[in-house]
Amino acid sequence: MTGIWIVTGCSIVVVAGLVILLVGKCRKVDVLQKKQKQYHDIVNQSLETFAHAIDAKDQNTNGHSQRVAIYSAEIAKRMGMSDEEQEQIYYMGMLHDIGKIGIPDAILKKPGKLTEEEMQIIRNHPTIGGEILKDFTAIQGISDGARYHHERYDGNGYNEGLKGKEIPLAARIICVADSYDTMSSKRVYKELHEENYILSELDRCSGKQFDPAIVPFMIEMIKDGTAPLPRPDYKSR
Numbered sequence: 001m002t003g004i005w006i007v008t009g010c011s012i013v014v015v016a017g018l019v020i021l022l023v024g025k026c027r028k029v030d031v032l033q034k035k036q037k038q039y040h041d042i043v044n045q046s047l048e049t050f051a052h053a054i055d056a057k058d059q060n061t062n063g064h065s066q067r068v069a070i071y072s073a074e075i076a077k078r079m080g081m082s083d084e085e086q087e088q089i090y091y092m093g094m095l096h097d098i099g100k101i102g103i104p105d106a107i108l109k110k111p112g113k114l115t116e117e118e119m120q121i122i123r124n125h126p127t128i129g130g131e132i133l134k135d136f137t138a139i140q141g142i143s144d145g146a147r148y149h150h151e152r153y154d155g156n157g158y159n160e161g162l163k164g165k166e167i168p169l170a171a172r173i174i175c176v177a178d179s180y181d182t183m184s185s186k187r188v189y190k191e192l193h194e195e196n197y198i199l200s201e202l203d204r205c206s207g208k209q210f211d212p213a214i215v216p217f218m219i220e221m222i223k224d225g226t227a228p229l230p231r232p233d234y235k236s237r
Contacts, residue, residue: 043138051094054101058108061097064181067229069093071177071218072170074226078217079173089170092145096174099129099146123158126150144168149175152209164211172211176202176218179209184228195222 051065072093076086100108103125107118114122130147148162148171155163167175183201186192193201199219206215221227 047091047094050098054095054097057100057103057105060109061185064185065094065097067181068096068174068177070229071180071221071227072174074221075173075177075214075217076170078220079214088139088141089145089173091139092142092170093174093177095129095133095142096145096149096178097125097129098132099125099127101132102128123150127159141168141170144171145174147171149178151175153211154208157209167211173214176210176214179205180218180222180227198222 048066051069055062055065069090070093073086073090076089081089103122107114107121110118126147126149130143133143133146136142148160148167151157151160151162151167151171152175153164153167153172155161180198180202183193183198199222202210202215202219206212218227
C-alpha cells in the first residue's frame with residue numbers, strides 16, 4: 001500500500017508540475033499576443049497618421065487615401081484573397097499617394113490647369129512614394145502600391161510603363177479603387193460624376209487602363225451600394 005501511495009503521490013506531483021508549466025506557457029503566450037496586438041496597433045495608427053498627413057496637403061483629397069484603402073481591401077476580399085492579403089492591400093491603399101509629400105503645395109493646390117512641366121513633377125509622385133516605402137519591412141510589398149498605382153494595364157501608364165501582369169496585383173487593384181474614388185468625388189473644380197457615367201468609364205477602360213479581371217468587382221460594389229463611401233463636402237482648393 002505504501003508503494004501505491006508513493007506512486008500516486010509522484011503522479012500528482014508530476015501532473016501538478018505539468019499544470020504549472022502549462023499555465024506559465026499560457027501566460028507567456030498571452031503576454032506575447034498582447035505585445036503583438038500593441039505592435040499591430042502602433043503600425044496601424046502610424047500608417048493612418050501618414051495617410052492623414054498626405055490628404056492634409058490638399059483639402060481637395062481629404063479622406064481619399066482611407067477610401068481607396070477600404071475599396072481596395074473589399075475588392076481583394078471579393079477576389080477571394082486571404083485576410084492577411086486583404087490587410088496588406090488595405091495598408092498599401094492607405095499609403096498609395098505618400099509620394100505627394102514630395103510635391104510642392106503650389107502645384108498640388110493650383111486651382112487652374114497645370115503646365116506640362118508641373119504635370120511631370122506630379123507624375124514623379126509614384127517613384128517618390130516607392131522610394132519612401134522601399135525600406136518599410138513591417139508590411140511586405142507595401143511600396144508596390146505607391147510605386148505602381150499609375151501604371152496602366154495596356155502599358156501606357158507611368159513611370160515605368162509596365163504592362164498587364166507585370167504590374168503587381170495589389171497595384172492593379174489600387175489603380176481601379178483610386179480612379180473610382182476620383183471620379184465619384186465632388187471637388188471645387190468639378191462636380192462628381194453620375195453613377196451611370198462612372199460605370200461606363202470603368203467598362204470602357206477595362207483592358208486599357210484597368211485589369212479586366214478586377215473591374216467587375218468594382219462595378220459589383222457600386223451596384224450593391226458598397227461604394228461610394230460617405231465623403232466630405234469640399235469647399236476649397
